[in-house]
Amino acid sequence: QVQLVESGGGVVQPGKSLKLSCATSGFRFSFSQYGLHWFRQAPGKGLEWVSFISTDENENYYADSVKGRFTISRDNSKNTLYLQMNSLRVEDTAVYYCTQDRGYGDVWGQGTMVTVSS
Amino acid sequence: DIVMTQSPDSLAVSLGERATINCKSSQSLLYSSNNKNYLAWYQKKPGQPPKMLIYWASTRESGVPDRFSGTGSGTDFTLTINSLQAEDVAVYYCQQFLTVFRTFGQGTKVEI
Numbered sequence: 001q002v003q004l005v006e007s008g009g010g011v012v013q014p015g016k017s018l019k020l021s022c023a024t025s026g027f028r029f030s031f032s033q034y035g036l037h038w039f040r041q042a043p044g045k046g047l048e049w050v051s052f053i054s055t056d057e058n059e060n061y062y063a064d065s066v067k068g069r070f071t072i073s074r075d076n077s078k079n080t081l082y083l084q085m086n087s088l089r090v091e092d093t094a095v096y097y098c099t100q101d102r103g104y105g106d107v108w109g110q111g112t113m114v115t116v117s118s
Numbered sequence: 119d120i121v122m123t124q125s126p127d128s129l130a131v132s133l134g135e136r137a138t139i140n141c142k143s144s145q146s147l148l149y150s151s152n153n154k155n156y157l158a159w160y161q162k163k164p165g166q167p168p169k170m171l172i173y174w175a176s177t178r179e180s181g182v183p184d185r186f187s188g189t190g191s192g193t194d195f196t197l198t199i200n201s202l203q204a205e206d207v208a209v210y211y212c213q214q215f216l217t218v219f220r221t222f223g224q225g226t227k228v229e230i
Contacts, residue, residue: 047211049220061218105158105173105215
């Protein structure tokens, strides 16, 4: 059974940083063989894609709303995905989800809440 | 980016009746190499992560009741919920996974 467990969320002031982690287990194949995404959902809003990282980290992509502030990374030896979030803004407040790209849709974690507020 | 547009934004359906949600993409989601449509449908309830119902536009995810069905190809897709149950109250999203730059429809709220 595939499991993705996000952690690292919390309350942070605007302009500060936070690092999210996503621990994974139960993948059918090696963790390193899957692309991974971060998504988010702000309160009362729809689902938004945030970032993607390829299997070998050579391809990283970001939504325009976070480009230059967020950095996605992965540690294939620890089966873990990360999202470093810098210069946080009030509008980054959301539940953040990590997903496994199966090639036929995404498997989602439970999410972690990030609140940016002064 | 591929723009996904759902209709309607919300709908109220009686228990046991049918709900139909439409989704249109700004470009074709049909990949010619494998003849598959890279379109998924999700159910989202408050406090829970999105739950995938359908992928490849019409393939039900394991464990999803057969009252949920997906149809369509190219740019026009439909999610149908037959015999609506109380536990189906949720917001439904279509998503394209043709590219890593995933995009979603704005969501359709289904109520009783």
